Amino acid sequence: MARFVGRKLLHLLPVLLAVTLLTFLIASLLPGDLAYTILGDQATPEKVAALRAQMGLDLPIWQRYLHWLWDVLQGDFGRSFRTGETVLAAVADRLPVSIELMLMAEGLGLLIGIPLAILCAVRSGSAIDRFLTGLAFGKLSLPSFMVAILLIYLFAVTLGWLPATGWVPFTEDPIGNLRSFVLPALTLAFAEWPVLMRVLRSDMIATLQEDYIAMAKAKGLHPARILLVHALKPSSLTLVTVTGINIGRLIGGALIVETIFALPGIGRLLVGAIYARDFIILQGVVLFVAIGFVLVNFIVDMLYAVLDPRIRHGRA
Amino acid sequence: MAVLELEGDTALVSPVRRRGRRLGGLFVAALFWVVLIGLAAILANVLPIVSPTDMDFLGKRAPPSAAHLLGTDQLGRDMLSRLIYGARISLTVGLLSPVIGLVIGGALGMLAGYFGGRFEALTVGGVDVLLAFPPLVFALAVTAYLGQSALNITLVIGVLSIPAFTRVARAVTLSLAQREFVVAAQTLGATHMRILLRELLPNVALPLMAFFLLAVAVTIVVEGALSFLGLGVPPPAPSWGSMIGEGRESLDIAPWLAFLPAGFMFATVLAFNVIGDTLRALTDPRPGAL
């Protein structure tokens, strides 16, 4: 296990470094000069020159990268030139909302996807299996912003059951907080379950044909135990990987959903920064999200090892 | 023996055949829709429709009529015309972006799979880094820095699709590189160039093509999402995504303003998915492989 973790860690560091480099390079794609953008149209050349010197913009690009990386390593992701808020403070403020949203969404997605996948695998080839796989396939073509619109139309506009916007902190109004998360989380969950179901279904169908499942039946185990312990555990390996990869899409989805439902999360922070052309916040958030994404995938890899003893013992 | 039995059993339920038969009608419908919407987009200028930016201030959010077959939007612009011109954007970006991925990613993947070694390690590493960014975040950030335009969006999504194409091309090439016909060509003294182009390319092309169609579907969605957020193709050019975004404001009084473009986009994305998936099922006998 230690060897496994070590190997993964060794792989992690260069990726993280490359991620910082790429983020830095993206930010330097900005045509023109950041100083002009900050100072606006009325900037005098002297002011611009002064700001450039202050921000280190007149240095060669590799020096700028090293300065910036040094700051980042010390936890200084930059500061908004509009509000003066640091990136770290802004992110810390919005992160809980995004995490709550994503956890609820992934949880709901698994809650829908796993039972349906088991159902399909057990009855593979039946009418219900064909219907559900067809539905999942169709759902893959329905992006989350459309689902959001449909849900808003149905539950907020027509039925009036749930709010379409209006987030309140959990500490002020727990029920209201949860209610404001229902539609956004459902929207994201709708994007998740088809993927989860498809992956788990095909793995489960393969697993159910294994000898050890025949063996479990021959041992006279309860069918529920055969499905949930003997078949689900070995089948969930790909599911875990997919869940990891999915987080990338989930973050993208969260960005849209937070914007539509006016949830003050990281996604909205990022979109807001773009609307306001607040490039420092934008760069900081992008870096933060990418690092977070890499780390979550690292954790998912670890989870993989927990599930599969063969990997844990360094065989694979 | 056990292994044989497994193979026997899966052979019985060959997903390709079942899928093929089941999607037959759907496949034709998908092809029909793609051709229809493609022709409409190409012929938009010649078609007898009003300009998508002409505003009819007296007829805002009008229901369908002889003058406006699908009604008008919140500024009194003709919906049908906007939908057709929107198809132009969606299809242009949707078809051009993956070409970038196809060419660059396909070439990188084939070279990496064929030559292996340092080059392969470097390619795989680069792909890993690019994949470390959630795609939508990457697309948004880069277009924000570069500036919003159809060209920039095409380029950004194109770059984003490189890793996936690289992976597909590399995987297929790896599975082929040791096969008899390649080894035979090598022993006969064929050049690398010749093996890559004559022996490998024809075999890699079909899986890549299937993946290309699926990538078109994804690209249309990503472009739609950007435009929906108002961060895609700048107004007043009509795009399905921005139409949905604008229609959202009047969901309570005129829901069709959002649902019409959503329906068009869904149908188009579904159509590309159906065609791509059918093609993939034909080229790859494994269920759910991708």
Add this chain to the structure above:
Amino acid sequence: MTRALLSLEDVSVELPTPRGTLRAVDKVDLSLMPGRTLGIVGESGCGKTMLSRAILQLLPKRAKLSGRVRFGGHDLAALPAESLRRLRGPELAVVFQDPMTSLNPVLTIGTQLIETLQAHLGMDGAAAARRSVDLLAAVGIPAPAQRLRQYPHQLSGGMRQRVAIAIALSCEPKLLVADEPTTALDVTVQAQILDLLAREQRRRQMAMILITHDLGVVAGRTDEVAVMYAGRVVERAPTAQLFARMRMPYTEALLAAIPKLDSPPHTTLPAIAGRPPDPTRPMPGCSFSPRCRYADDHCRHAKPTLADPERSGGFYACWHPLTLPAAVGT
């Protein structure tokens, strides 16, 4: 006379395949008394595994079973799922061919043993764990207490098969079906496993069906032998009688094909010339006729049925049975 523990009447198994219906088992009649052993021998693909799966009710989903499988007074095919589940384990158990695939890779040995005990004997965890240690010791696994916490991949093939046997024996079954329990193992381990099975079978007075493609394996270890070819039983006799006087040319060929002890594992019958018939294309005459050196026109047009015309207790399906022991010659 006591009643048979297991009896098969006219059992057939049909599998749908893209090339048409495949008759993997064709009208088999067999019976087995409590505590006795039956060897089933035949080439690869002759339907041994399908027959054993028909007995265990573990056929692939799409397979069609006809005929009757009676076990201790039950008609297994007609039994409700829950009753069948209660039989499996305490009455009916199985050891599969390949211990690499028959143990669940993500569950510990302990879990896989203990769950069986708990499912049928109502033991609590601690009692089941103690019993598991005893069982592992009984099948010759060193340091059994440590093994409980290990995963299958940490054990060698022979050890895994011992674990599988311990699991099969855990609830004291009345019938054990062992489907080529040693084919996937090294030659040196094969004899150990077979002796273990024979010892436990005698000790527990349980009936056993030992499936193999190797006539040599059944020789000293079974009471009766059934020889299968192309889904049918083509010869059946008490073991000693069969070896003293075999009647089917196919059995004779099988005997000639017994692999040498020094041949590598996984070798399947090398010596019979030709291949078994395509099971999706039934032939009118004796299905061995294309490979049989005694075949004539009659063989090719009329199918011999399994019978015991001499009332010697030896059944065979052949128009031209061998008349004298091969060793004596004519």
